[in-house]
Amino acid sequence: MSLQTEVLDPRRDPEPPWWQPLRDSAGLRATWAWETLAAAGPRLGIAAVHDGADLVAMATARWRLGVVHVIAPGSTGQPGWWVADSARQTELFGALGRGLLARFRYATLGTLWRELDGEQADAFTGIRLTRAVHPLAVMPIEWPNEAGWLRTLTANRRKSLRKGARALARDTGLVAASGPANELDADQLIGLIRRTEAKYNGPGRTPRMSDAWLRTLLADPEVRAVYYRDTERNLVAAFTILDHPSWPLAHYWGALPATEGGRKHLYFDGFRRTVGWAIAAEKHGLVWGKGLDDVKARLGCRLLPRYAVAVPPR
Structure with missing residues (x-):
């Protein structure tokens, strides 16, 4: 079954029925509460990937100066995405990236994914630039x-x-x-x-x-x-x-x-x-x-x- 991507703006869209179950199952902390995301300001977007009836990936990002920054709002200590199956990271990161670009519809220079571990960084294919950033304690x-x-x-x-x-x-x-x-x-x-x-x-x-x-x-x-x-x-x-x-x-x-x-x-x-x-x-x-x-x-x-x-x- 082909993947379907849902694109959301927390400031305008109501909380989807699957959001709280996702938070519970994925262990997403308080910064991921819908009302907190809605308070995070403009140019924030969420992409959610569905495989049939199953939610298989989600990411949040902010557009800034032509770049889509995939990052958890207000925290560098946690990633700005979740995937259900690490074996599908390449496929799911690609679907999430396309969804986030569709959300903003601005002229974009690219997407910057932050807070990746080594395996996640290696999941990206094609033209890309990888850099080490500050470690996580x-x-x-x-x-x-x-x-x-x-x-x-x-x-x-x-x-x-x-x-x-x-x-x-x-x-x-x-x-x-x-x-x-x-x-x-x-x-x-x-x-x-x-x-x-x-x-x-x-x-x-x-x-x-x-x-x-x-x-x-x-x-x-x-x-x-x-x-x-x-x-x-x-x-x-x-x-x-x-x-x-x-x-x-x-x-x-x-x-x-x-x-x-x-x-x-x-x-x-x-x-x-x-x-x-x-x-x-x-x-x-x-x-x-x-x-x-x-x-x-x-x-x-x-x-x-x-x-x-x-x-x-x-």
Whole structure:
């Protein structure tokens, strides 16, 4: 049976009946909720490939400066597509690419596929340009408790984390907690995220999204946070986490500078607390995204090679 491609615009089209079942079966995180995609702004498109009654592939992309960028909205830590059968990647990537080009109908120079592993990059045929990009940091959970993780680190790193934890525990003006992100003040949390975006505007960073998109995402009950407040309940720092049954994704980090009521070393303590949360929740691992490769490797992450492939219109 021939493949059929459905092309959608989340800003204009209603959520298709197969979308939530796809999210459930494929483990697509909160950034893939239809209302969050609809808030991602113009020039976003979705292509879905059907083989008879079966949905076999899906991709989302944004048109920018003549190029169709296949990327997950607001996250470099996950791919912008899903395929049901890796043995059909060449066929399905081709069908998705044609569908996305049809969605935009603009003059396009080509399609840029991001966050591919080596096997996926090799699935593209014909004229193409392949480049290595920033690796993806992941941390399989292989220990029964936080102490087990700490024992895998160097003595100096272990000592530093424990010293920082003791110092913060003595700080009577700071309260550490975790829970649903939608229970936090969205304005404060977005403000923290914006500070970090301005400070770390380098390779591998999460794409800057609108305040409206962030509000929609942070209202989703599938988004969690590991955070710090002062005694007046003002947010001082936070990690946001896109929850997942097996592999949650540490999404955003935001913090006040020490000169404005923040604390030193909160990133490392927040990292430690996030690992502890994942262990307690019996997750298989954590996706730590891209950027700060050396820091994440020293904290026990594995760095997985990732590639981008540019292909001309076909």
